[in-house]
Amino acid sequence: MKKIIIINGPNLNLLGDREKDIYGEKTLSEIEEISKDRALALNLNLEVYQSNSESEIIELIHKAQNNFDGLIINPAAFTHTSVAILDALRSFKIPKIEIHLSNIYNREDYRKKSITSAGVNGIICGFGYLSYVLAIEALSSLLNR
């Protein structure tokens, strides 16, 4: 069974409580459960992590290189600021997808630029928790090509 990892960035632990009009009603644990079900149906073993710390996210990306076949990341606010996360993503070759619950391109100007997306194969954003499900499906297609 191939292994994939989802890495969630800062404040995503507050989903279900935080700005529900933008990010939806589901908690991160609920999204994790839905994601694991979809991954299992596609014969993928999924591990999900969340961190509020940039350095921990970078360490997770480094570890993913040798331990996973594909990576999905929602860098949250670090999307718009972190060259360090971009460099970590760029440093290895497994298929990578960036996701966002909201459509960052129809929000505030400072969210319209994703620094980290230059380090991934593609982006899925704007579908709420379904962005996670769609990314798992896309990663499965990439891994089975």
Ligand code: DQA
């Ligand atoms: C987000 C969008 C970011 O701009 C924001 O900082 C987040 C969540 C999203 O999933 O829509 O924390 O990544």
